[in-house]
Amino acid sequence: MHDTAHGPGRPDADECLPYYFQYIRLVPDGHILDTLEHQITESAAFLHAFTPQQALRREAPGEWNILEIVGHVADTERVFSYRALRIARADPVMWTAVEFADYAAAANFGERPLGDIVAELTAVRAAFVAFLRGLDAAAWQRRAPQDWTIRSVRAIAYAMAGHERHHLADIRRQHGASTRAGQQYLDNSRCRVSTLADMARRVPILALVFALVTVLVAVIPLAYADPPDPTWVSGFFDDGDYDDAVFVVTSSLATVDPFPLCDWSPFPVFGPRVALDIPVPAATQYSSAADARAPPLS
Numbered sequence: 001m002h003d004t005a006h007g008p009g010r011p012d013a014d015e016c017l018p019y020y021f022q023y024i025r026l027v028p029d030g031h032i033l034d035t036l037e038h039q040i041t042e043s044a045a046f047l048h049a050f051t052p053q054q055a056l057r058r059e060a061p062g063e064w065n066i067l068e069i070v071g072h073v074a075d076t077e078r079v080f081s082y083r084a085l086r087i088a089r090a091d092p093v094m095w096t097a098v099e100f101a102d103y104a105a106a107a108n109f110g111e112r113p114l115g116d117i118v119a120e121l122t123a124v125r126a127a128f129v130a131f132l133r134g135l136d137a138a139a140w141q142r143r144a145p146q147d148w149t150i151r152s153v154r155a156i157a158y159a160m161a162g163h164e165r166h167h168l169a170d171i172r173r174q175h176g177a178s179t180r181a182g183q184q185y186l187d188n189s190r191c192r193v194s195t196l197a198d199m200a201r202r203v204p205i206l207a208l209v210f211a212l213v214t215v216l217v218a219v220i221p222l223a224y225a226d227p228p229d230p231t232w233v234s235g236f237f238d239d240g241d242y243d244d245a246v247f248v249v250t251s252s253l254a255t256v257d258p259f260p261l262c263d264w265s266p267f268p269v270f271g272p273r274v275a276l277d278i279p280v281p282a283a284t285q286y287s288s289a290a291d292a293r294a295p296p297l298s
Contacts, residue, residue, distance in 0.1 A: 007032050020155065073164055
C-alpha cells in the first residue's frame with residue numbers, strides 16, 4: 001500500500017459539494033481502507049440474518065425494501081469507483097449523470113435472493129478497496145476540475161463508507177425490533193432472534209434462583225438433624241445443635257407441614273426419618289400458645 005499508515009486523511013470542504021458531507025461525517029476516524037473492509041463484513045453479517053419475507057417488506061408504498069437498498073448501495077459504489085478511477089488516473093473528462101432510482105427500477109432486485117445481492121455488494125467493495133490500496137500518495141492528493149461534484153479519491157472513499165452506513169442505519173431503523181447487528185442468534189427453523197442483551201437480563205434472575213437453591217440445600221438437612229431437635233419448630237432456643245437459623249427459612253411452612261411431626265420425611269437422603277412423641281400440655285388460664293416461643297428460663 002502506497003499511502004501512509006494513518007491513511008489519506010479526511011477530505012476538505014473544497015473536495016466535493018456540501019451534499020456529500022451528509023455521508024462523510026458519518027464515517028469514524030481511522031484509516032479509511034480499514035473502515036471500508038471492516039464495515040462491509042459487519043454489514044454482510046447483519047443482512048444475512050433477515051428472512052426472505054423481511055427482505056421483501058416495504059415500510060410504505062413506493063419505499064425501497066432491503067433488496068433494493070442493498071442493490072442501490074452496490075450500484076452506487078460501482079459507479080463511484082469508476083469516478084475515483086478517472087480522478088486517480090488524471091483523466092479530466094467529466095462523467096455523465098446517473099439517476100440511481102432508474103437503475104434500481106431497471107435492476108429488478110426483488111426477484112433475487114438477498115444473499116446473492118449481499119455477495120455482489122461484497123465483491124464490489126473488495127474490488128474498490130483493492131483499487132484504493134494500489135494508489136500512491138500523488139493519486140490520493142490529485143484533484144478533479146472545480147466544476148465536478150466530487151473532486152478527490154479520498155472524498156469518494158469516505159462518501160462510499162458513509163453512504164453504506166446511512167442505508168444500513170435506515171434498515172436498522174425499519175427492522176430494529178426484529179434483528180440487531182452483532183448481537184443476534186438466529187434460529188433458522190423458526191426465525192426467532194435471541195440477543196445478547198436479552199441473555200444478559202436473565203443473568204440476575206438465574207443468579208438469584210441459584211442462590212436460593214444453594215441456601216435450601218444447606219439448611220434443609222439441619223431441619224432433620226440427628227438426634228432430632230424437638231424445639232426447632234417452636235423457636236430460636238433449642239438444645240444447642242446450632243440449627244437455630246433454620247427457623248427463619250422453615251418456620252412459616254412448618255406450622256402447616258406435618259412432616260417434621262410424623263414418622264415420615266420427604267427428604268430421606270438427608271438423614272433418618274423424624275419421629276416425635278412430645279406430650280402437649282393442656283391449655284390453662286395461665287398459659288397460651290405464645291408460651292411455646294418464649295426462651296427458656298435459666
